[in-house]
Structure formats: structure tokens, C-alpha cells
Amino acid sequence: MKKQTIAWPYGNNKNKVRTWLSCVIAVTGALLLTACVYYSRSSDDYLSSHTFYDDPNLSYSIGDETENWDEKRAQWLNLHPSFVTANRVLLLTGSQPSPCESVIGDYFLLRLFKNKVDYSRIHGYDIFYNNAFLHPKLDQHWAKPAAIRAAMLAHPEAEWIWWVDVDAVITNMEFTIPLEKYKNHNIVLDGLPDEIFGKRSWLGINSGVVLFRNCQWTMEFLNAWAAMGPMTPDSDSWGKIFQSTFTDKTDSKSTDQSAIGYMLLKQYDKWGSKIHLEHEYCFQCYWGMAVDWFPNATKTYATIEKSASELRRRHAELETQSYGELREKYLKEGGYEKKTGRRPFITHFTGCSPCKGNHNPIYDGNSCREGIEKALNFADNQVLRNFGFVRPDFLSASSPVSPI
Known part of the structure; x- marks a missing residue:
């Protein structure tokens, strides 16, 4: 049986062989040089690419302090310019971690989620569906502050975190949120000023659909808000304060909505000027x-x-x-x-x-x-x-x- 041999493409042409070898050596040398330059970066260059994520004390948990968030977020965006988009939105929604008690509950949750995915796809928004309680004492409606804080840290590219309750249906797929209208505000929620400030009604606002700007101010607001809920021993005391503050609060339970209403009514100098109460259109109806x-x-x-x-x-x-x-x-x-x-x-x-x-x-x-x-x-x-x-039909x- 004859041995098969592979023909040398250049035959006996020594000049072509030398040229081919020179090219191989040149390319190999360039690759080695690039690798050497990459791996010989100075420690200063390496540290300059570090972000807040490299801080061992970074905490996503509600109640923990985050300082200089605006500067840290700006640094991250500077290192990731491809993610810089004006008024980028992350839609945040979610439900309980366990199966629904209602026979058709899970069916509705699927369709309610699809509804938000459809809107997000059409408008170029990112979306995150959370079905975990991120603080052991904050569940049900009080789960919001913990989820929003974690989303802010996980998505520094997002200018707005848009919380939408699971039982809210987006019923105008064409409508675009007028974000430029809120350029001087950090929170947007549905509300009637006369109801909350005039009648002192805790139902004058609704905390089921809220826009939160991703900034240091919001970080501080979230901690102050959550501190009025069941994560602290003061929750019962806050509930009684809310009941005595609002004319239509018939029980002494501390709720996330009554807490925001109180912050608007009694702590306006600290928070109020940055909160916009939307009532010109159905921000939530x-x-x-x-x-x-x-x-x-x-x-x-x-x-x-x-x-x-x-x-x-x-x-x-x-x-x-x-x-x-x-x-x-x-x-x-x-x-x-x-x-x-x-x-x-x-x-x-x-x-x-x-x-x-x-x-x-x-x-x-x-x-x-x-x-x-x-x-x-x-x-x-x-x-x-x-x-x-x-x-x-x-x-x-x-x-x-x-x-x-």
C-alpha cells in the first residue's frame, strides 16, 4: 500500500517559503506583544477600572447605607459608555414566592407578566420580575423598598426604576411616559394634591405604580420609608401615628402607602419637592x-x-x-x-x-x-x-x- 504524502504548496520555491515563515513569525510576535502589554499593565491602571462592585462592604440590603451613590454610578457609566442612554427605564414587578392560592391565580400572574413584557418590548425597556422577598420582615406590599434598592444597584445603567404592582394592567400600549416632564423630580406616583394635603386622606395617593430615579436621594428615601414598616420595632408606633394623621385611616396598621403619604404631609421640606403627584393622565387608574x-x-x-x-x-x-x-x-x-x-x-x-x-x-x-x-x-x-x-370580542x- 502506497504512503500518501501531503504536497508542499510552494514546491521548491525558497523565496515563497521565506515569505510565508516571515508572516507567521510577524503575526506570532504581534500576538505575543499584545499579550505582554495586556498582562503587564500597572496596578494603577488595573485599579482605575474598579467600580463600586469591588467594594467588599457593598450591600444590596435595605437599611444599609450607600454613600456617594451618584458619583459611584457616574464612574461605572463612564467605564461602560455603551450603556449610557437618556432616561433608560427598568420595569420592576413581582409576586409572592409561593404558588397562588386562587385556582386561576397563576394563570392571571402569567398574563399580567406578559402584559408588562409586551409594553417593555415595544418601548425598549428592560424588565425584572422578582418573586423573592429580599428582607425577612418585608413581605407583601412592604417588599417594594428592598426590591427597588437592589434593582438600583444591579442596574446602574437605568435612570429610572419603574415599580408596577403585579395587579396593574398596562392598557395603552402606545403611550410613552413623558419622562422629560419629571426632570426635576426623583419620584412620580399617582396622586391628588387636594386629597393628600387638603383632606389629609391617605388614599389621596397610590403607591402601586411608582417611578424612582436611580440616585442618592432615592437611596436615602428608601431607607427612611422602609424604617416605618415591619423591618423595625417601631412599625406599630408608626401605624398609630398614621391613623392619627390621616382623617380616613380607620386602622393602626403601618402600610407602605400611608408611610409615603406621611412623608409627603409631615416631612415635605425633606422629601416633598422632589415627589411629583401625577394626575393629568391615568398613571394608574x-x-x-x-x-x-x-x-x-x-x-x-x-x-x-x-x-x-x-x-x-x-x-x-x-x-x-x-x-x-x-x-x-x-x-x-x-x-x-x-x-x-x-x-x-x-x-x-x-x-x-x-x-x-x-x-x-x-x-x-x-x-x-x-x-x-x-x-x-x-x-x-x-x-x-x-x-x-x-x-x-x-x-x-x-x-x-x-x-x-
């Missing part, structure tokens, strides 16, 4: 009213599209925001009030507890379930439309979709 607005909003948008052919055009999902801006010139004639035919931005099912199922007794059990179903379908129809389909989840 009470579901008992908002669900009834869906049919009128559907008619209003259909009427606008009949007279504006550009809004009837099919378009990519990525263009949704642009079409929302285009539609705005037709909607603005009706103003920004909540009953002008606009889709409510967020419909919040306060008191319905879709996971636990123990809804507020003032509601009929079916009204909560049917309301959540309507809101989710109303929002999902807006998403499906970009994929060429629509659910003719958005009031029913079992309604089949049809091509547009």
Missing part, C-alpha cells in the same frame, strides 16, 4: 371606573382612524411609539382628562388580589375576575394588531382571533 371606559376608547380610536388614513396603515411593532405620537395630535383636542376617550394608561385592580383570591368584600368575586380579563384582552388586542390579528378570553 382605579379599575372600577377604567374598565367601563374601554368601549368608549375603542370607538374613539376607530373614529380617528376613519378620518386619518395614515393611522390605518400596517406597520412594524417597533414603530408603535411613532404611531402613538401621530395619534396624539388627534387625541389632544379632547384634552388629557381621564374621560376624553383616551385609553387609560394603567388600570390598577386594587383590592382584587388575583393571586390570593381574597378580594375586598365590597367587590363581587366575578367583577374582579371579569375586569382583569377585560383589561388584559383590551391590551392584548393592541399587541395582536401588530401581528396581523385581532380579537373581535375583547371582553372574552375564549373569543377566537381573526385576521385583520
Whole structure:
């Protein structure tokens, strides 16, 4: 059997061989030089790339102090310029770590999460769903401060941490939060100044949907806020103070919402000027009213599209925001009030507890379930439309979709 030999491509041409060897040596030398330069960096250069993450005392836990956060965050952003984007948003939501008690609770949680993922995808937001209590004594609604603080540290690239309660449904997929409007504020939440400051009502605000700026001020606010809750022995005392402060607080329980209300009412000089109470649009609307607005909003948008052919055009999902801006010139004639035919931005099912199922007794059990179903379908129809389909009857989840 003959031996097979591999032919030398250059034959006996010594010049070509020398050229080939020279190239190999040159490339190898360049690679070695690069490696030597990289590994021989001075210790000063190495330390200059360190960030707050290298601090052994760094703590993500609520209640622990974080100093000079603005400077530390700025340094990190300077080292990671590709992540620098104006008004970058992280949507933060979550639920309890255990399965839902309600038979359909987990089904609702999945759809509620999908709703927030859809909105985040359309608007280019990041999203984190947390189902762990990050402090042993802070659960349920009081879990927020701990999760928000951890998110601020985990995402220094985010200018805003947007907390959205799990039972809140985003029902206007086109709407873009006017973040420039809040350039002088660090917290944005739904609220009526006359209710909180005039009537001293703790229901004058709602802490279920809140924007938090990622800054040192917010770090300090979160610690002060959480200190009024069950993580400290003073929680019961704070509950009694809240009850005596607000005219409509009928129990002595310390809640996250009553704590923010107290900080606005009694500690305004320290916190108030940086907190914006949004009431010009449905930053979060009470579901008992908002669900009834869906049919009128559907008619209003259909009427606008009949007279504006550009809004009837099919378009990519990525263009949704642009079409929302285009539609705005037709909607603005009706103003920004909540009953002008606009889709409510967020419909919040306060008191319905879709996971636990123990809804507020003032509601009929079916009204909560049917309301959540309507809101989710109303929002999902807006998403499906970009994929060429629509659910003719958005009031029913079992309604089949049809091509547009």
C-alpha cells in the first residue's frame, strides 16, 4: 500500500517559503506583544477600572447605607459608555414566592407578566420580575423598598426604576411616559394634591405604580420609608401615628402607602419637592371606573382612524411609539382628562388580589375576575394588531382571533 504524502504548496520555491515563515513569525510576535502589554499593565491602571462592585462592604440590603451613590454610578457609566442612554427605564414587578392560592391565580400572574413584557418590548425597556422577598420582615406590599434598592444597584445603567404592582394592567400600549416632564423630580406616583394635603386622606395617593430615579436621594428615601414598616420595632408606633394623621385611616396598621403619604404631609421640606403627584393622565387608574371606559376608547380610536388614513396603515411593532405620537395630535383636542376617550394608561385592580383570591368584600368575586380579563384582552388586542390579528370580542378570553 502506497504512503500518501501531503504536497508542499510552494514546491521548491525558497523565496515563497521565506515569505510565508516571515508572516507567521510577524503575526506570532504581534500576538505575543499584545499579550505582554495586556498582562503587564500597572496596578494603577488595573485599579482605575474598579467600580463600586469591588467594594467588599457593598450591600444590596435595605437599611444599609450607600454613600456617594451618584458619583459611584457616574464612574461605572463612564467605564461602560455603551450603556449610557437618556432616561433608560427598568420595569420592576413581582409576586409572592409561593404558588397562588386562587385556582386561576397563576394563570392571571402569567398574563399580567406578559402584559408588562409586551409594553417593555415595544418601548425598549428592560424588565425584572422578582418573586423573592429580599428582607425577612418585608413581605407583601412592604417588599417594594428592598426590591427597588437592589434593582438600583444591579442596574446602574437605568435612570429610572419603574415599580408596577403585579395587579396593574398596562392598557395603552402606545403611550410613552413623558419622562422629560419629571426632570426635576426623583419620584412620580399617582396622586391628588387636594386629597393628600387638603383632606389629609391617605388614599389621596397610590403607591402601586411608582417611578424612582436611580440616585442618592432615592437611596436615602428608601431607607427612611422602609424604617416605618415591619423591618423595625417601631412599625406599630408608626401605624398609630398614621391613623392619627390621616382623617380616613380607620386602622393602626403601618402600610407602605400611608408611610409615603406621611412623608409627603409631615416631612415635605425633606422629601416633598422632589415627589411629583401625577394626575393629568391615568398613571394608574382605579379599575372600577377604567374598565367601563374601554368601549368608549375603542370607538374613539376607530373614529380617528376613519378620518386619518395614515393611522390605518400596517406597520412594524417597533414603530408603535411613532404611531402613538401621530395619534396624539388627534387625541389632544379632547384634552388629557381621564374621560376624553383616551385609553387609560394603567388600570390598577386594587383590592382584587388575583393571586390570593381574597378580594375586598365590597367587590363581587366575578367583577374582579371579569375586569382583569377585560383589561388584559383590551391590551392584548393592541399587541395582536401588530401581528396581523385581532380579537373581535375583547371582553372574552375564549373569543377566537381573526385576521385583520
